[in-house]
Amino acid sequence: MSDRRIAAVQTVLQQNEIGALLASVGSDLPYLTGYRAMPLERITALVVPGVGDADLFVPELEAPRVATAVEVRPWGETTDPFDLIASALPKSGIVAVGDQMWSSFLIALQERLPGIRFVDAESIMAPLRMIKDEDEIAALRDAGHAVDGVADELATLRFSGRTEREMSRIVSDLVLASGHESVSFAIVAAGSNGASPHHEASDRVIRPGDAVVVDFGGRMRGYGSDTTRMYCVEETPEGFDDAYAVLEHAQSVSVESVRPGTTAQAIDTAARSIIADGGYGEFFIHRTGHGIGLDAHEQPYIVQGNTQEIRVGMAFSIEPGIYVPDRWGMRIEDVVVVTGDGVERLNRSSRALRLVE
């Protein structure tokens, strides 16, 4: 796996006359080596030259836990790792750096290599990482089906009387129990808190009549899950049912619009136009979706202005929402993967509104 992916990177480096690629914190590194660096001040960095063997520089105390086919070069506690890494990079020309590498690392390397122009590696890595192979799709599918089980189980639980934070803990525990190795987020947003799409679970107590947005996901075999379902306690709030019917239709049509050859923005338009026609256009305040893989959010972004062609093997969320300030919010989210003749939904739990206690 590593060999093939690194070879693909080297082909692109050669085509674009880029001397080397540098991957550190973020997902380019696990994509190329199977190893994810901890986001800490001791730099871990993979240097992929245009030609020749890649080297993985790691802090000495991390070295024992690195299992990769790439050559590992540990550096000690009193070494300057930037001098070491700079010595493995070209002295002139272009070097591409992983998008999430810390700025302090980049600045340290820029100071040591004034003849290098550093560019964002995303234009090299995204085209490769966007197209998932069979193993990657299998991991995304398993993760998706696992969170579907969580969504179903939530429908059997009592929400009323619990705080958002308590419900969020329950969601996290269920995600881990479902086989995920970690929880990425567990948003529980009740009543008017639901009108803030990225609301953090608070001490607000959930009450009858609340609409509750539950948006959660984690990582399974390194790959992300991400789904959003709506739960209402005993009854729906005023004005909710009409909007929910519009949202469900918009999400469904948007998913059905996915096929090879369409564009990212066309999928966004499919959802957005139905919500606008329903009279809620001003309340759909975010893009329709985002790619998913080793990163919770990655290319392709399903947003106006993104003319990216949709291709077989891409995986992304479709998650339109309607947010009425001071009243309630709603969102329905599935991850889909593009197939030869359309789309496979990786989330299959019921998208119908669930009434809970």
Added chain:
Amino acid sequence: MSDRRIAAVQTVLQQNEIGALLASVGSDLPYLTGYRAMPLERITALVVPGVGDADLFVPELEAPRVATAVEVRPWGETTDPFDLIASALPKSGIVAVGDQMWSSFLIALQERLPGIRFVDAESIMAPLRMIKDEDEIAALRDAGHAVDGVADELATLRFSGRTEREMSRIVSDLVLASGHESVSFAIVAAGSNGASPHHEASDRVIRPGDAVVVDFGGRMRGYGSDTTRMYCVEETPEGFDDAYAVLEHAQSVSVESVRPGTTAQAIDTAARSIIADGGYGEFFIHRTGHGIGLDAHEQPYIVQGNTQEIRVGMAFSIEPGIYVPDRWGMRIEDVVVVTGDGVERLNRSSRALRLVE
């Protein structure tokens, strides 16, 4: 709080003729505004000019959850945020950027502002953030005492027959139950796995005779906890007791060496020389400690070569260890804060080796 800290930054910017400071992902932003940005592709950035008001650029959908005294400037889903942020920065001179900001963000700004020299903001922020005020020390103290309770509770549990991963889950649950808002790490490393200081909990089953390194911490009111204690199942492995006596002595002397006016490396030397004298020098393969605050690891680093003067209000870990490959590892870790006449330990659970079932 924000006003005073931003004013302190502006004083340093003026003294060093730096045009502005830019803070994004990482802890400079919550230090200056009380708001922590999610590490996602939509940039959140605080611009602190040398003179005048600071602006916080946030993705529109995050805006509802931002509570800060600083002026908030939301940007919409189809805006180019880098054009917007560049327009708020000077066009020539120096701009300091937060250490953990993504490289892709820095490169996007470098392309738009070719006349600016970007430098690492750590030299500005670390001297401010290293000296904790009363509220920060109170948060660190509460977090420390909470994990002490977890360490004690662990001593009452059965380790034998459980996997490292199961024990790690138990540790995480206890950290959350103790009042932390999140878990940063829960290392459980049994037997020879303990010889890798940053071992990830695995499916290895813990057995009688295993020495188990348990190193855990989280965030409480934004501030970190971090402690390591040793548990042995039923009995200690061969050669362990002698080394543990050396380690306990080294950790204790190192803590006692902390006082205003000493240096970071002198504290490292205090631990290192005792371990070397005990015959285990080659097995102490990492620095003695790291600062702690809004970041799990931050300045001052307690390491050879760091001549940083230790001052009242600094908080850091003291965590020497001994790691014998293929046999076992051990580490004892407390967080301390520097006081007028020495040091306050923020971890007070017993450092004695605990025998467990």
